[in-house]
Amino acid sequence: MELKAVGTAGTLESSDVMITIEPTKSGGIDLSLESSVINQYGRQIKAQVLDSLKRLGVENAKVIVNDHGALDCTIKARVECAYYRGCQCDVDGTYPWGGVIR
Amino acid sequence: MKNAVGREIPEELLNSGLRNGKGYEVYQGKGYRDGKYIKKQGPTTKIYQKPSESKILPSIREAVIKSGLKDGMTVSFHHHFRDGDYIVNMVMKEIVDLGIKDITIAASSLGSAHDPIADYIEQGIVTGIQTSGIRGRMGDVVSHGKLKTPAILRSHGGRVRAVEEGDVHIDVAFIGAPTCDEYGNARALGGKSDCGVLSYAVPDSEYADKVVVITDTLVPYPNFPASIHGINVDYVVKVDEIGNPKKIASAAARMTQNPRDLMMAENVAKIMTSTPWFKDGFSFQTGAGGPSLAVNRFLEPLMVERGIKMAWAIGGITGPICELQRKGLVGKIIDVQDFDVAAIEDIRTNPNHYEMTASEYANPANKGAFVNKLDFVVLAALEVDIDFNVNVITGSDGVLRGAPGGHPDTAEGAKCCIIVTPLTRGRMATICEKVVTVTTPGDCVDVVVTDYGLSVNPKRQDIIECLDKAGIKHVPIKELQEKAYSMVGKPDDLQWKDKVVAILEARDGTILDVVREIKPYEM
Incomplete structure (x- = not known):
């Protein structure tokens, strides 16, 4: 599985988060984070996003997080979805259901 | 010093003179001042012994000049027009245009209709805010430490106490009224922008040195039963619109279906x-x-x-x-x-x-x-x-x-x-x-x-x-x-900076809490 294109998931509704993942060649994870609850939850949102990316094996990417108060489970799901869309799993239907997505 | 709700209140605030020169106490608990006495601080008002026909002035500007408003004084407003209020912005614009500065606004409440005041705060023209509500851009600039003195936030009852006790002395009260007669008897009904009652403006009319009523609907004398009594009013000004009726009263408070x-x-x-x-x-x-x-x-x-x-x-x-x-x-x-x-x-x-x-x-x-x-x-x-x-x-x-x-x-x-x-x-x-x-x-x-x-x-x-x-x-x-x-x-x-930007007064005038300047978030 490899990031081939820009993958986006989520909405700008309240209690949701929009995640955009853009493949890059090097430079690690370049994260930009905006959130309506940044003062109280910015640290946790960042940790959740980075943790999910690590689990998915993403080492280099430009990641834009636009959060409107999403819970951790939502953030995790949106990161996974954005990543697999970036891997074009939605084109060839190769979502790795069971196990990897959790 | 820790108060009765466990909040740390900075010592220097207690004797800072913010309470119109008097010292502050920290919150001591429910009912602390029960049974104690207050001395009400009455206003200095002008005698109108000679008969005259009318108190009407041609403009707000004229009323500001005639009221004798000067640098460093306190003006007051009420919030019965809620988000539809035009009075605060109209009056403050005239005050600013006249070059008067170092003004304290002591309102029963302020809202998002008053965003322009944020500019006057940033320009250093408005240097004090005493209110119940603070929102929109005004809340933002105050939270970012732009107001010269800490804002003083009170409950509705606490504000009346503060006015009566002289914790805040109102030099000029500007009272928007849906209807008024030529002698200052004002009501909240019968005009273009009715707000029902003028309850929050009554202490201002009784305790301000000068009282100006601003209306868009002049009615024949006597406008009775009056909410604001002409005996307390110096000047009356008629303007085109005191507010936006649609925002003064919402169509109907919708019953939730949630x-x-x-x-x-x-x-x-x-x-x-x-x-x-x-x-x-x-x-x-x-x-x-x-x-x-x-x-x-x-x-x-x-x-x-x-x-x-x-x-x-x-x-x-x-x-x-x-x-x-x-x-x-x-x-x-x-x-x-x-x-x-x-x-x-x-x-x-x-x-x-x-x-x-x-x-x-x-x-x-x-x-x-x-x-x-x-x-x-x-x-x-x-x-x-x-x-x-x-x-x-x-x-x-x-x-x-x-x-x-x-x-x-x-x-x-x-x-x-x-x-x-x-x-x-x-x-x-x-x-x-x-x-x-x-x-x-x-x-x-x-x-x-x-x-x-x-x-x-x-x-x-x-x-x-x-x-x-x-x-x-x-x-x-x-x-x-x-x-x-x-x-x-x-x-x-x-994350906060040290600077206190607002004082939360308990209703008895003790300090319940303070709000400090917010620190920009850093990851």
Whole structure:
């Protein structure tokens, strides 16, 4: 599985988060984070996003997080979805259901 | 110095002279000043002995000049026009255009209609703000330390006390009025922009040195029964529009259909019926928020079932309580503010719907305000902590965006104060370990109702007994807070700078809490 294109998931509704993942060649994870609850939850949102990316094996990417108060489970799901869309799993239907997505 | 709600109040604030030169005390607990005395500080007013026909001046500018307003003075406004208010901005523009500076605005409340004032704060022209509500850009610039002196935030009752006691001296009061005659008798009905009552402007008319009434509808003398009496008014100005009627009164406070709100409202009603105060002749106030307002709907069948009636309802009045009265279930409505067209229409025509002054409503320093005889109050909150302290002023980002209003007054006065709020709002835990800012002290809060259960203040063993007897389940508030954190995570503490940007006064004039300048978030 490899990031081939820009993958986006989520909405700008309240209690949701929009995640955009853009493949890059090097430079690690370049994260930009905006959130309506940044003062109280910015640290946790960042940790959740980075943790999910690590689990998915993403080492280099430009990641834009636009959060409107999403819970951790939502953030995790949106990161996974954005990543697999970036891997074009939605084109060839190769979502790795069971196990990897959790 | 730590106060009775455990908040650290900086020593230097206590003798900073912010209380019109007098020293501050920190909050000592509920009812601290009961039985003590105050000396009311009357205004210096001009004698009008020679007969004259009219007090009308051609413009606001003329009125500002004639009032003798100078650098360093304090002007006041009321908030009955809510988001539709034009008066504050019109008057402040003239004051600024005349080059007058170092102005303190002492308003009963300010709102998002007053964004232009933020510019005057940034320009250093407005150097003091005393209000109940602070929102929008004004809240933002004050939270970022742009106001020269800390804003002083008071409850509606606390403001009247402060005015009477001379904690704030109003040099010139500018009172917008839907109708006025040429001698200054003003009413809230009969004009183009009716607001129902002028309760919050009454202390200003009685305690300001100079009083200017601004109206868009001149009516023949005498405009009686008057809310603001001409004997207290120096000048009258007619303008084209005092406000936007559509924003002054919302069409109708919409009854919530949200099942979560309805469930909480129903539980509030059940709690009320389990207490000894739910009997014929009880008294009641509820806020205009979704679940609070919905309580009216659930009370009705319970009152009918028991064959009891409410003797009186007070507060910010909305259509649903007027409707309850039309059904014969409420004796009198005593009104300090109107939130919707239905309430304004009702006070126009209903002989049992009366206007009261802000002092009669909630002043802790008079000889007994309505809130002192209140049985139940149902209120909302942004946050409640495990000590039952309530925050209704600062958001989760630490920025000022609310108003204590009558919350602390009714909470202290009522025999049973019920807070109704969802456990979480988005990712915000409403029930938390420590509220950002204490606006109503926990010793005044009795029951907290959420969508995940309810909790009673352990200080109120009498209410706990009532609920147990009625089989209404309740849990320690700590459990609610833990439940909330388990869903949204434990919030990080907000980051503050040292500078105090606002003082939260308890209704008795002691310091309940302070708000500091917010630090920009860094990861």
